[in-house]
Amino acid sequence: MKLVTAIIQPDKLDEVRESLIEAEIYRITVSRCTGRGRAEETDLYRGQEIAPALVSKIRLDIACNDDFVEIAIQAILKAAKHDSGQIGDGKIFVTPLEQCIRIRTEERGNDAI
Amino acid sequence: MKLVTAIIQPDKLDEVRESLIEAEIYRITVSRCTGRGRAEETDLYRGQEIAPALVSKIRLDIACNDDFVEIAIQAILKAAKHDSGQIGDGKIFVTPLEQCIRIRTEERGNDAI
Amino acid sequence: MKLVTAIIQPDKLDEVRESLIEAEIYRITVSRCTGRGRAEETDLYRGQEIAPALVSKIRLDIACNDDFVEIAIQAILKAAKHDSGQIGDGKIFVTPLEQCIRIRTEERGNDAI
Amino acid sequence: MKWNLHRPLGALFGLVVMGSTTAGASETYPIDTGTTAWMLTSTAFVLLMVPGLAMFYGGLVRTKNVLGTMLHSFAAMAIIGVLWVVCGYAMCFGATRGWIGWDNSFFLLSGIDHGPNAYYQIEVNGATKYIPHLVFAMFQGKFAIITPALIAGAFAERVRFRGYCIFIALWSLLVYNPLAHWVWGGGFLTGKAIDFAGGTVIHISAGVAGLVTALYLGKRRGYPLATMTPNNLVMTLMGAGLLWVGWFGFNAGSSVSSGLLTAQALTVTQTAAAAGALTWMVLEALLHKKATSLGLVSGILAGLVVITPAAGDVMPGGAIVLGILASIICYGAINLKSKLGYDDSLDVLGIHGVAGIVGAVGLTFFLRSVPDHGFGLQLWYQIEGVLVSMTYAAIGTLILCVLVEKVFGFRLKKEDEMAGMDHSLHSEHGYGLLNLN
Amino acid sequence: MKWNLHRPLGALFGLVVMGSTTAGASETYPIDTGTTAWMLTSTAFVLLMVPGLAMFYGGLVRTKNVLGTMLHSFAAMAIIGVLWVVCGYAMCFGATRGWIGWDNSFFLLSGIDHGPNAYYQIEVNGATKYIPHLVFAMFQGKFAIITPALIAGAFAERVRFRGYCIFIALWSLLVYNPLAHWVWGGGFLTGKAIDFAGGTVIHISAGVAGLVTALYLGKRRGYPLATMTPNNLVMTLMGAGLLWVGWFGFNAGSSVSSGLLTAQALTVTQTAAAAGALTWMVLEALLHKKATSLGLVSGILAGLVVITPAAGDVMPGGAIVLGILASIICYGAINLKSKLGYDDSLDVLGIHGVAGIVGAVGLTFFLRSVPDHGFGLQLWYQIEGVLVSMTYAAIGTLILCVLVEKVFGFRLKKEDEMAGMDHSLHSEHGYGLLNLN
Amino acid sequence: MKWNLHRPLGALFGLVVMGSTTAGASETYPIDTGTTAWMLTSTAFVLLMVPGLAMFYGGLVRTKNVLGTMLHSFAAMAIIGVLWVVCGYAMCFGATRGWIGWDNSFFLLSGIDHGPNAYYQIEVNGATKYIPHLVFAMFQGKFAIITPALIAGAFAERVRFRGYCIFIALWSLLVYNPLAHWVWGGGFLTGKAIDFAGGTVIHISAGVAGLVTALYLGKRRGYPLATMTPNNLVMTLMGAGLLWVGWFGFNAGSSVSSGLLTAQALTVTQTAAAAGALTWMVLEALLHKKATSLGLVSGILAGLVVITPAAGDVMPGGAIVLGILASIICYGAINLKSKLGYDDSLDVLGIHGVAGIVGAVGLTFFLRSVPDHGFGLQLWYQIEGVLVSMTYAAIGTLILCVLVEKVFGFRLKKEDEMAGMDHSLHSEHGYGLLNLN
Ligand SMILES: Nc1ncnc2c1ncn2[C@@H]1O[C@H](COP(=O)(O)OP(=O)(O)O)[C@@H](O)[C@H]1O
């Protein structure tokens, strides 16, 4: 099992979610965050040691079985881009997930995803 | 070391925290998130490709030594259920934790948890 | 690749970010959270099974290549302490990162960090 | 030397020079300072309803649309605020030309700024007194501002800002002004239907216009399957508080006096609002075991709307009954909407339209004194007023909808709606606090 | 034809027809439009205090209780708003029957809606004038609404909504109305203790009731070990601003005039509030090196409360001293609370009760003119008023607490308290914006 | 027995006893209750501008500074609120001594609290009437409070609270009071420049003081490279709404009457605000294809400021032109600031200063009637007033800046600025709701 974490632009949230649903991925956890990506812009500030302003982003966490990882990634890539990709469009991170438990039933593992 | 991440219902936060404290787990990080679990309901919207509304949830992150993982899980399971388990009661995820550092003392590893 | 997650005091956010920039780490994701660390204080409440109040914190997530992990940690340690370290100054967690994808370009791996 | 208004107090108790260019006018047209004071205050209170409405509506939409929704109210203040001075007052209250009124001297309010027409005659304690004509014009102007702002609740979260601005400008000129002229300004309904402070002209017309626009523009994406949680009920409560306060100006100011009638209007306004709120609370407690804050404020609004046409003519007991009826019927209407499935986002028809009708017709049963021509005829006048207002508002609104949609674009594009109005239309975010800034 | 209020302006400067059913009444009972205007305005300003209080209190509780807390104020507006019209005014200001007053014609305010009793006599510049009786009744009604809403701060975050509603209804009928009758309405304290705008009747009685309910209902779960951070100090500041503005209506309106006394009351209200705020700020700066916003607004409130009983009778210099005293003593009282350990959540006793007592007793030392019966006797009258109010409020509140708790349930269940009132009692959330919606 | 104000209603329609100690004064100095009512109301409305400003400014800074910024307004209410009563009114409106005025009897307002000086003469309908002198003093006091609070926007997010408090106290005593004395209180500019409600004294002086402090204290850390997102534009909109309402008191109250002039002032205030808002909206739509909410409220403010000096002397048409001009020129000025790079955080100069100047000079072109001494001389008077105000404010502010910085510390320390004022100066957080609490 893996945890797919995507940082996307807030205005793309609905589109990404619909894209995921189309890919039959329904379960999801979403939260607000802020971030700074693109190196070029931050370079500007370096001489002054000034922290660049943070930009608001959305974080999606999707726990999924191994064979769904690529499906999830593709669904996100498809919907999260502005035009054919703009700076700030975000990142996807994949981390290992050792265990998953459904609180309601106490099921564990792949079935609980 | 592991990172135990639980997504629970907001109204259960205090009960879960008290249950953890009873199990001698004091250190914890909490944040707001929203989520969508139960597949059945989202199915409804599919035909229309509509993203279902997100529901507010609480996310708990607990870094703990390996032998505390099961204790933490049980404490959460005990307190997070509505009655004997309802849809929306949440999930627990366990991910590996490679390093843990206490900023104050710069201690590392198990002692820093 | 690793994911370095730091929980710090809110008033230190700007200083930590400037310290990271000095260490040439620009890309970062930041979010609000609340937490409870120091065991001693929570002990007080135990007899009464009362959940102690949560304290507001900031969470930094930094995905970085393996050779940058220690650099990031040192940059954070340097800037996040009040005086020479006070209770509440926070924690750093390091977790493995299996994959990283830049949405804009669809690059993967080390280059996408 | 009129510019020396703040006289030197060194010469204590010197003479304050008149600010009017018509020296001597004050003797000929004695101002009643008390009535003037209340009308000035009422005007300010009604203005307070605009931010109040912005807060009320703004709190009910989703986070991504909060500024866009509040701007609907503020833009009305800007646009109609100018239009009213330029020509709105002339169209409503100028000498009747049938469909509208007109008076050249009302253009830019220049003819009533000074000179004999600057004085508006009232009766105080049986004597003839005057208030400045301008204060009446400004008081009425606030009504013209608030009406289109009310409609905006029906199509919240899904219109373009430019289209909206053009729509309300045209709606104000072509729907509101004629209606106000007919009922209040000397048109063919004047003196027939009782509409003390605008049940017909304001709330029913806004409610019907809301329904028409909501139907024409279609549902929000996802409605009704996806629940759309209010982003800030706390702000909605604050807004309701300001609306209640502002409504005192709205209703009690409509007496254009500062006397018994004014007090009667204020009393029934307060009473109906409380009765409406209490009723909705009790209804929810009985039906769902839980009273909600949104319910309570909906009850407040229903009570305030129902008493608006009736404020000068019913007694406190009648106000209680009307408040109760309004909440019950509006509650039913809103539940019916969920069944019918059209998307009147913030229930402009369900509250303003329905309670306005209940008030306009229902007041006949609680009149302090039945007019000489009898109860039946009056009831007919009331119904006639409602029907005229509904028909005219519906047709006018539909035409404008089509026009604005075809020529300028009214409905928001799909991606812009998904991204949210604040981002796509205004490039701003309501709550920077949500992100670390 | 009274319904034709907005006369056709086509016939420019035609006659506005009277809205009163008693033709000719205006000559017999000449209305003073200026005083009426100020009383109408005051009534609106005092109403503004209700959302102001909801914001003030709402901002101080935890996020999960914000709506529930604000609803306490809004529910008072709904419940007492109706009760006052039905029987409250009659009980307070009807002819005295000892414990309460009563006047059949005040039932539903029907007897004062029109006819000779609709005119309330005042003196203006030595001449006899009238204001509408209704406006006085409504102004007083706002006081009746705000008092139970104040108490709610003492047991914030831990009561059931149903129990609360029943409690305030009974408290208003059985505690507030008799007290108001005794002090203002012709009861046995009338004409003895100076209580210009309600220090005794409102703030002391609310403070004591707050203490009793807080003690009876017990502490919030976790208090005082877990710190309970305010969810929205920003809103608390806004609320404090509205309360300050509203208090001008509260105090200056209590003069039932629009003249020198009114201006005196407004001046000392402004002055005492500023002095209270400044003192609290300086106190904190001296003791903690940091002035807080909560401290500043507490000082505002302390200053406003202390001057309430005194507003008509002390000079600005006295107001400054009273404001300073109030802040110092309230500051001490709140620190004492922390030591004593009872949970008066939002310091209703510590601010309203204590500053009310300081004001009621302290005003004697700063009177503009000492009454003929001498300083000593007046001081006794003041103390007597305070003691009667405290005793009666304490006993009445205790009985009602027991009754409501046993019969309907008052204290919230443990799980509901942990989950928060908004979720468990109202199924709503104050700030949808916190979650993606 | 003046303390028995709430007469027993048992004895229905008994006599209300006078609250004044000077029995008989009412016959000699007949109060005009209507004008008094409006002045009382205006005073309350202007007070509403203080929380309005706190909300407006508070919403525009970053989350970590929201309380600190709001406290700037509230602290002005506390500090100047007391100072004004103690000596401010005497300094502004006492008999002129050249630089300032003074009148011993104005100390603590004791001489105008009662006795013959308690009555302030006005003319109503050609007859001599009075209002309580105190109400004029309190009305003016609100102006004195709001002016330093305005300046605070220029150095938002980077000053120490103690330094700020001392700065505004001194600024009020040494800059505002003399200026107000010169223009309104009998000083050397009185009767020359038209400044109806304080364009010169308030907005220009605040704007210039803002520029000087912003330059002296330097930029915020990171400005202009790091964008500083507003934490709560929603609250800024609410604040703008309250400011608009409050400004009716500000301008229309400055007529010290309740008649035609008052209505004229209210009308142009409303009109210029709407025109300003509309213009800014259109400008942004043309230049950026997107109207913003911050733009709209900036336009409101620009319109309100520009009409402030002119409110009594221009007609609605002129108000529209002035509103349009103000928005265009302020828009340009703010863009220029970005180029020049100084950090007037919330554009005190760019809006208040610039629109104030546009209004003070521009009004000459739209006067309802040109004074006898001719257009040219009046234009010079206007320019002279502006120049005097700018020069005096600039020099006075600079001296105070240096003094406060050297002696008490004004600029915030680097770490404190990074951590935020709320944390480092007040140990509080504006929005507890952001964290689970
Ligand atoms: N290495 C990283 N670690 C943590 N977060 C990152 C990292 N890189 C990007 N992000 C997050 O992704 C968001 C979008 O980044 P973006 O500007 O699209 O990245 P890039 O510069 O790689 O195109 C950033 O605002 C930040 O929140």
Ligand SMILES: Nc1ncnc2c1ncn2[C@@H]1O[C@H](COP(=O)(O)OP(=O)(O)O)[C@@H](O)[C@H]1O
């Ligand atoms: N696979 C998943 N990935 C990410 N988050 C999940 C996943 N499954 C559940 N969640 C989170 O847990 C919350 C509760 O889910 P719940 O409805 O109880 O799950 P289930 O349908 O398995 O019973 C969801 O709102 C969501 O935030």
Ligand SMILES: Nc1ncnc2c1ncn2[C@@H]1O[C@H](COP(=O)(O)OP(=O)(O)O)[C@@H](O)[C@H]1O
């Ligand atoms: N074991 C843990 N699991 C999750 N979060 C933790 C843990 N330990 C600390 N934290 C987070 O770090 C924050 C700061 O902890 P701190 O009080 O500095 O830790 P310590 O007691 O180890 O010095 C806490 O508020 C909490 O959010």
